[in-house]
Amino acid sequence: MSLAIPPLPGSSRINTSGRLEVAGCDVVELASEYGTPLFIYDEQEIRDRCRAYREAFASRTDDFEIIYASKAFSCTAMSQLIAQEGLSLDVASGGELYTALRAWFPPENIFLHGNANTEDELFRAVRSEVGHIVVDSLDELRTLDRIAGREGRRQPVLLRITPGIEAHTHDFVQTGKLDSKFGSCLEEGVAVSVVEAALESANLELTGFHVHIGSQIFSLEPYRKTISVMADFLAQCHSRFGFECRLLDLGGGLGVAYAPGDEPASPDQLAGVMVTGLQEEMERVALPVPRLAVEPGRSIVANACLTAYTVQTVKEIPGVRTYVAVDGGMSDNLRPMLYGAAYTALLAAKPEAEPTATAAIAGKHCESGDILVREAPLPDPRPGDVLVTPATGAYGYSMSSNYNGQLRPAVLFVKEGTARVVIRREDYEDLVHLHERLE
Numbered sequence: 258m259s260l261a262i263p264p265l266p267g268s269s270r271i272n273t274s275g276r277l278e279v280a281g282c283d284v285v286e287l288a289s290e291y292g293t294p295l296f297i298y299d300e301q302e303i304r305d306r307c308r309a310y311r312e313a314f315a316s317r318t319d320d321f322e323i324i325y326a327s328k329a330f331s332c333t334a335m336s337q338l339i340a341q342e343g344l345s346l347d348v349a350s351g352g353e354l355y356t357a358l359r360a361w362f363p364p365e366n367i368f369l370h371g372n373a374n375t376e377d378e379l380f381r382a383v384r385s386e387v388g389h390i391v392v393d394s395l396d397e398l399r400t401l402d403r404i405a406g407r408e409g410r411r412q413p414v415l416l417r418i419t420p421g422i423e424a425h426t427h428d429f430v431q432t433g434k435l436d437s438k439f440g441s442c443l444e445e446g447v448a449v450s451v452v453e454a455a456l457e458s459a460n461l462e463l464t465g466f467h468v469h470i471g472s473q474i475f476s477l478e479p480y481r482k483t484i485s486v487m488a489d490f491l492a493q494c495h496s497r498f499g500f501e502c503r504l505l506d507l508g509g510g511l512g513v514a515y516a517p518g519d520e521p522a523s524p525d526q527l528a529g530v531m532v533t534g535l536q537e538e539m540e541r542v543a544l545p546v547p548r549l550a551v552e553p554g555r556s557i558v559a560n561a562c563l564t565a566y567t568v569q570t571v572k573e574i575p576g577v578r579t580y581v582a583v584d585g586g587m588s589d590n591l592r593p594m595l596y597g598a599a600y601t602a603l604l605a606a607k608p609e610a611e612p613t614a615t616a617a618i619a620g621k622h623c624e625s626g627d628i629l630v631r632e633a634p635l636p637d638p639r640p641g642d643v644l645v646t647p648a649t650g651a652y653g654y655s656m657s658s659n660y661n662g663q664l665r666p667a668v669l670f671v672k673e674g675t676a677r678v679v680i681r682r683e684d685y686e687d688l689v690h691l692h693e694r695l696e
């Protein structure tokens with residue numbers, strides 16, 4: 258029997274033991290073999306989502322590039338998978354760059370982002386010959402020009418523009434509006450003067466522009482508006498400097514389903530809006546259509562993963578609430594606390610049993626706000642049960658911490674009935690290995 262709960266990976270089934278299975282692996286067995294908390298990614302689902310993006314754009318244009326935003330989930334195995342699927346990679350720090358290079362990710366397909374890159378990060382990117390550096394400010398442009406000159410490299414760059422567009426999403430993940438720490442704004446010639454400086458710089462090659470309006474976006478309208486704003490800007494740069502934009506990166510942000518009833522747009526719909534929008538807008542301003550890039554993170558990985566926990570205690574406060582406390586929490590999923598994000602929960606041993614009560618799923622951290630799910634209908638949860646929260650593949654592990662001395666979980670890729678550890682669970686020695694050694 259297959260499961261009708263939307264946020265689970267497509268391969269999720271109820272097996273003959275009546276338990277939850279993902280990609281042919283029994284989740285209760287995975288939990289007992291690898292321990293909990295445990296991130297379980299359906300590898301084929303990640304690949305299918307990469308392919309869905311590629312096909313969506315390929316069916317409309319042959320000049321495009323899909324860049325996976327590795328901040329959503331990054332590790333060596335993930336970088337390798339992305340290379341195998343023919344996608345490029347967005348890295349947002351020296352650490353993400355290092356991870357990609359350790360997986361032999363082709364540097365020419367890497368885009369380095371960041372609003373406060375250090376000289377060391379820029380140097381490492383230039384030295385490893387990354388395909389593009391997305392320059393966030395005039396200060397960064399000057400530093401990068403100097404570093405590239407020292408390294409004897411003409412570094413291709415995109416300039417990040419803040420298009421002044423409000424996406425309908427949580428304020429913390431809005432990035433394209435005027436009052437933003439990212440990019441150069443269009444007001445009062447700020448962006449134009451960065452373009453001028455880029456064109457004058459001896460060691461940088463300006464290829465085009467980047468915009469990213471936000472994350473977990475459901476309405477595609479803001480993308481269409483962004484394209485229109487950018488077309489005007491490209492026209493301005495063309496008439497002012499004769500500059501022809503060769504690459505326009507429209508960022509990521511496509512929303513995903515976290516709970517039943519969430520209905521995000523598909524990569525195909527996004528591709529439709531972007532490709533058609535860009536063609537129409539470039540026709541309007543009478544300039545050639547640049548290569549189109551898109552930078553999805555969340556929509557590649559969020560729904561390909563679930564987290565398995567073990568229930569530790571069940572506490573009923575008569576007339577108030579039942580708390581089901583698990584062995585993880587805000588250290589492996591900060592999103593409920595940070596954004597009020599809503600998740601669902603189910604018991605892996607009886608995913609479709611009738612709920613007996615509604616419980617709050619509490620984490621194990623010393624904070625009352627450490628609640629993973631506010632209201633989860635569950636069938637008689639007991640200590641020892643394996644509890645699963647679906648759709649945890651994006652910004653879960655990547656925002657994880659050691660708060661309260663909690664060990665970071667293991668991460669599995671599961672495929673065709675077998676599991677492999679792509680990130681091992683931390684042990685207590687990992688917690689102190691950077692500390693002063695006391696004899």
Ligand code: LLP
Pocket residue numbers: 326328329347370430469471472473508509510511552553554555556592596651652
């Ligand atoms: N490109 C840039 C420049 C970005 O800053 C981001 C995300 C992406 C692409 C990918 O966006 P996505 O397709 O994943 O929406 N921690 C927050 C999300 C922060 C997003 C940061 N930037 C969360 O958990 O909701």
